[in-house]
Amino acid sequence: MKRLRSGYTTGACAAAAAKGAALTALTGEPVSRIAIPFPDGRNIDFDLAGCRPVDGTWRSAVCSVIKDAGDDPDVTNGAEIVAEVVIVEANAGDAGAIIITGGPGIGMVTKPGLALPIGSHAINPVPRAMIRKAVEEAFAASGQKIGKYSVQVEISIPNGEVLARHTLNKRLGIIGGLSILGTTGVVVPISSEAWTATITASMDVAREMRVREIVLSTGRTSEKAMEERCRLPEEAHVMMGDYLEFSLLEASAHHFARIHLGGMWAKILKAAMAIPQTHVRHGALDAESAVSFLENLTGRKTNLDYLHGSNTAREILDRLQRHGADAVIRRACLAARDYCQSVSGLPVSVYLVLATGRIIETV
Template sequence: MEEYVYIDGKKYRRGYTTGSCATGASKAAVYMLITKNRINTINIDTPKGIPLLLKVDNINISDTFVECSIKKDGGDDIDATHTMDIYARAEIVAKNDKNKGYLTLKDIDSLSTNSECKSELYKFIRVYGGTGIGVVTKKGLSVDVGKPAINPTPLKMINHEIRKLIGDNFESILGNDKVLKITIFAPQGETVAKKTFNPRLGIVGGISIIGTTGIVEPMSDDGWKKSLSIELQMKKEQGLDKIILVPGNHGEQFIREKLNLDIKYVVRVSNFIGYMIKEAQRIGYKKILMAGHIGKFIKVSAGIFNTHSKVADARSEILVANLALMGARYEFLNKINQCVTTEEAVELINNSEYREVYNILSK
């Protein structure tokens, strides 16, 4: 894929999602199952409007099924799933299959607006999660508990591309009382999933098949923020009406060891403090407690709600300004300004008459 974007004057290559991989592998497997012709590439459309030509690997054609894979390419936004092989297995099975752990478009809320549902093709396509694909165990996600972690957009994409192959004459192709069984699997999935948000989201046993556009945008925080927001939603679904927001390990450890509060209320927000406060408000939390390193939260006191250093790093300036308003001497302000870390500045403040600055900053 040779799609690029320019960010801050630098050129970055786009990639494609696990959802696009699963879609491409599914379409290729179905095509080879029906035609018995081997192919090396497959075309798919994406919700982003960018068409993809994907290389088909690991082809296995038998009399009763076809397996193949697409290699995940994150472009210049490399994540844990980059270079993974995402497989699909296509086979025609009896409609009365007793295994109910599959997804159809009927599992998606937006049925009435989906053209595939109007064609009723969705009744004949069942998508399963195989080895390395996680299973949802907690409420609050876009997939029901007990179902494979294959999100709505990839599910729609798979159905859309298969409909393009089969058209509306699916019964004549599949046969009476038959359905098309698609199994998505990823041999490395269980290992790779440990490096993702899945364990915190209650998705066990593997990765998720995700992607709302089919395309990975380099240097984008959108996917990360969405995962954090999902965790907030899940905890609300579990009956919590208050939440503790922490940037990372330091805040979580403080909550557990110093405040002795239940860790079930904790959600890590990384640098997206402002975004997560707004999300908590939108979702309906009544109380929010925030805890973390002063180096992060001193920025929030000055209205900097994305605390990444590339966005803003005004820690010394914020301390100096507030201390100056308290009437601190020039010599003391100069020492604070020369501190390399906030820990160093805190030590100076703790040994001074200006400890009230902490209360001022926290208001």
């Protein structure tokens, strides 16, 4: 089997471009290659497509990175991610501030339920943190002290508004361009053969190590939460990604005694709705369908009118929590458990994990 090549997220590319622009602005010397820190502690090198001072002054520069998504089928592969950095003398209230905004080709958030407030540019929290860290490193490398200045970073993507038409952004309420995304900086190629082979191999190892209970997680955040909660051997933990039904059937075929399944709300809700493959490219979760499902699940004894108009699964959960509807959340988790048990034929425990890594429901 061909080994698929990983790539880098738009967030990582934006951070690299921002560091290159900041260093060029500070030193007056264009940069052709730069290293930036990733959330996992690694430093990764990026080739810069072009760095130049703006208007002939050292206080401003623009730099870009051509996104390489590896072997992932990504609409942004090959897109130019541009950062313009402007450094000004700080006022008393903004000394050391790094202000990140979006320019042409970056969408604006217009609906609730996302990780960003309405009215902000669609540059997600982890990319914002990576950009800030990269700019701070540029100051350190140049010998300048950031506390004397205020730094403005504008991220843009030429043709981003056109590219965004091929994404789910408009449906999610991100209008006018693309999102700057990423949680790890790395785009892992999505290959069903690679994923399922890894799941099977992981379970093979677990059985060889005499593991009796298997832990299935949808992502790194839920896996970390499950590691802390279950306290089972390392070999018991299997990153199933979005291959829910396959993983359940494999767990059954490997004759484990119990399944512990940890995931965030959107994945748990899809499981409750008996959707066997939970990745968005196999069908985005329709919020209204999910609300109808929850109404039917509760037998309409509970008034859930306040859920109508929700934009995302995350917003559904936010509204449920604001209304103190813990019983509805629990019913959804129980439905997910029932589905998993019906597919696998094994006892299943379901753990609902928040983005913070906190487990808020166990059934």
